[in-house]
Amino acid sequence: MSLFPPFSKSSTLKAAIKHVAEARNSEGGKADQLYKSAYQGFAKVVAGDAVLADALHNWGFAQLHHAKNKGKDEAIGLYEDAVNKFTFCLLASPNHLGGAIDGGFAYMELARLNNAQPEDPLYDKAIEFFEKAGHIQKGSAAYNLACIHALRDDHEACRAALELAKECGSLPDEQDVMNDPDMAPVKDAQWFHEFLGSVAVKLAEAAENDRRTRRGLKKVDEVKLDLPPRPTDSTLRRHYDTMIAAEIDRQREALKAKQEREAEEKAKKKKGDKFDYYK
Missing domain, CATH: 1.25.40.10 (Tetratricopeptide repeat domain)
Known part of the structure; x- marks a missing residue:
């Protein structure tokens, strides 16, 4: 599933298409800039x-x-x-x-x-x-x-x-x-x-x-x-x-990081559950 919301993708695509249209009617550096902006938009849509x-x-x-x-x-x-x-x-x-x-x-x-x-x-x-x-x-x-x-x-x-x-x-x-x-x-x-x-x-x-x-x-x-x-x-x-x-190495590293996070959260929870009699 894409992490980029459909509505956002649609608006980004429309903006990129608009930049292409503007670039076709422009020259020199302005046209190049518009094309580059359009390319970035297209890339965001598919990424x-x-x-x-x-x-x-x-x-x-x-x-x-x-x-x-x-x-x-x-x-x-x-x-x-x-x-x-x-x-x-x-x-x-x-x-x-x-x-x-x-x-x-x-x-x-x-x-x-x-x-x-x-x-x-x-x-x-x-x-x-x-x-x-x-x-x-x-x-x-x-x-x-x-x-x-x-x-x-x-x-x-x-x-x-x-x-x-x-x-x-x-x-x-x-x-x-x-x-x-x-x-x-x-x-x-x-x-x-x-x-x-x-x-x-x-x-x-x-x-x-x-x-x-x-x-x-x-x-x-x-x-x-x-x-x-x-x-x-x-x-x-x-x-x-x-x-x-x-x-396998990548997933092992991800699993290790996940286990470390879970251990930290468990330790924090355990510490928070302790009752301080001397308060």
Whole structure:
């Protein structure tokens, strides 16, 4: 449900349409200002609709899967449509993590299908989506960014992104990283093998201490995920797992904050219920 009252939305929409009409009859800076004001109004009208955002995300996510089974031309069309869905998803819900991650993934697939060079603007668009995801949830798309940095032969940026992914728990399994074709340009670097060695040690320690690894994410009480089924495609599955891990972390934090608030309220109530005999 939108948090923006219907009446307010209607009046905002009318005002935005009026600004467009005025802008068409204006010139220069005045026209630009009117257009910008109209854009802000349109954005306010669609913002805050969580149901719409989820519908758009799942629609685009379905198109990502559909494209995998199609020829080049049809797949490109599906990926482009998916990008539009994820873009509008973020317009309706600017902090929608799935829309941000999958939007970047769709652009990467478009780049691959078009045999784009690493410096192609399609990869720049993917970076924009992944960086947006990083602002929503720290490190959630760090591995995706590492892939693009690797393709661009930027070892320093790739290493930094991989370290962030490891720190935030969004790094794929060691074998998946090693076999990822995006990592081919950095695969022979000494730092890359040292990094994978540190990952292996960390995973071994985690398993020994019975901690959850990315392969063994368990359901947590009171944490409910309303997400599409896990993909069978290994590439899509990698991005899906990143989204799952980030969403679980987000909901855990929200649950922790809720429990702390309830504990504080309970303590205040208990203190207020005490009778002061010395008044």
